[in-house]
Amino acid sequence: MTTQNPVSHDPVQPRTIIGRMPKYAAGKPPTEVSGLEAFKLSSNENPLPPIPAVLDAIREQVSLNRYPDPLSTKLRNALAGFLDVPADDIVTGAGSLGALTQILATFAGQDDDGVQDEVIFAWRSFEAYPIVVQTAGALPVEVPLLADGRHDLDTMAEAVNERTAVILLCTPNNPTGPILTQDEVDAFIAKVPKNVLIVVDEAYQEFVRDENAVDGIKTYREHTNVVVLRTFSKAHGLANLRVGYSVSHPEVTEFLRVGATMFAVSSLAEDAAVASLANYGQVVERVQKIVDERTRVVNALKELGWDIPKAEGNFVWLPLGANTAEFVALAEVQALSVRGFAGEGVRVSIGEIEANTRFVDLCRNYPKGSSLS
Template sequence: MTAPRLRSDLESIPAYKPGKAPAPSETPAHKLSSNENPYPPLPSVAAAIADCIGGINRYPDMSGREITALIAERFAVDPAQVVLGSGSVEIVSQLMRATAGQGDEVMFAWRSFEAYPLLARAGGAVPVAVPLDSDHRHDLDAMLAAITERTRLILVCNPNNPTGTTVSSAKLDAFLAEVPSDIVVVLDEAYLHFNHDPESPVGIDFFRRYPNVVLSHTFSKAYGLAGLRIGYAISPAHIAEALRKVAIPFGVTQLAQIAAVASFQAENELAVRIDELVAERDRLTEALSAMGWSLPESHANFVWFPLGSDTARGVEVFERHGLLVRPFPGEGMRVSIGSVAANDTVLTAAAELASLVLIPTDAAETSAA
């Protein structure tokens, strides 16, 4: 008896690997592997979710009218230009399915968000990964040079996951001026709220200036709704219409929509939490620098250790201290900003790791002599 036939190219698509979570039998650990917001839901948001539990026997509002209206008002766009999705990853998936067919190319920097190549291949497109520059940033000149007649979609992750680096407004402007107008360029701003880089572009400004720019945002990070899955695109109306055609019907639950509305209404409280996370990130990076670590400047809610061949050793040291992080074998590890206690533990583990993989300055000078 022959087995049911599946797509032959699925073997070339590796499964997405979520950040490691502690097993039930393990000692409680600090989970810093998924860039989650370490704070629990705000009481007002939790109450809004509880109030709508009784209606989960009904399908959600497929158009998401209330949250769509709030997003449109916030960014001063037409509601027809707002498209909801089950997290920003599903927004990116919609964009790929709407723009790229079999054999078309989807371009992105690499390393960047791990789902990009998986989603491209799953949709039948060809992923084109352009290496980051020596500063772990998007190499926009190299990306321009990689454009072909098959390029349909270009993703710019800003700040970049997992390195935390940003592109500058000037470089992005020069880049977009050269990209053919029939290619859609996505500014993936999942970590927008943590980005305090004054030279970094404001996505909505570029959306207004370039007719082929789409923004991808999420409620998972700063708003702390990762478990409910809701994100959105701000897009030119004709592209938005195409996104709705390929979206999963009823893909954004009513619970997620209600929580997003409540989060918008509680943004003053959320802003305090965001400021605290940014302050913790800055405290952590300053302390790591003082230890001798030379890490990319992060403008997100995580830091990147470019450990290369020492990545496995770094993961072992951090896990021994009860820290679950996100490894990228042979490249480095990403460590999310957590609670104060978690971040203090990161510093302890990083100090131990530094003694194993960093060469003290005086030792390096002696060796050179």
């Protein structure tokens, strides 16, 4: 006699944590306004296309019916020469976020004892942090930023306990913009136990011009518990291809490769990234154009009386607080999409020259942001 399972009419339910997790809000496209060219300044994208050699490499890729090299050997070898690090110290991922997800899946979560690991990070910072931390099964520990938009490293160090598994340092901090200095990161690392993994997220490293900024690669060389995150999405203009990587010592990479997502970087993305590295001088020229525009925008805002954090990424932060939604709506009327964080502020990417000029004009005519009004 066959015993049938009882039929349940209850709907399929996700893990309980899913209902408590914040939702990632991608930058919205701009609203079309008659008579105005629309610009998207909401996702920190590079407004310039990839360099010609990259476009050629993409056109030449014909092996789309084959799986890519799971180890991204060609790219890791190119990066090894570019960064002067062992290729075995590099683990690729689908953007720096994909690389971070692999790190958290490997080093933070809930072990057999049922106790959750803790992951410390500044807040507000990259909005995906609390999502990927909780998806991994770990407990997010958010430490408020200082008034100037910088990490409060002293409080972050005080938050470390026996359950701390990973600490995330975002420099320049997204969305506020300031960097961490080498001296303060060195002092912070000295306070943290060696069995805690410290991730230095340098997604915007190429845009930094502060000579005192932390050098993630230098820091990783000196500390076996430091991992560096970088990406080809921003400076190289390859956001759509999703290719990033982490750099860490063998004590870390031997485990990372176990938990890494197989075939995360396509051969198309790999060839594009290799071509971009081979012509890095052209990438630097394009990055400098964005930095020059950032300088123009920041100087204009300061002249208008705006008090904003120091911008070292490809974006600026307007700490508008309760006026955030109003400013976002006014930008929309001007065919500009910007990224608002409710009740906190607005992040505006450095885009095309016309877009940046229109943004400055909007700030000139907005009385609630300037201390001179």
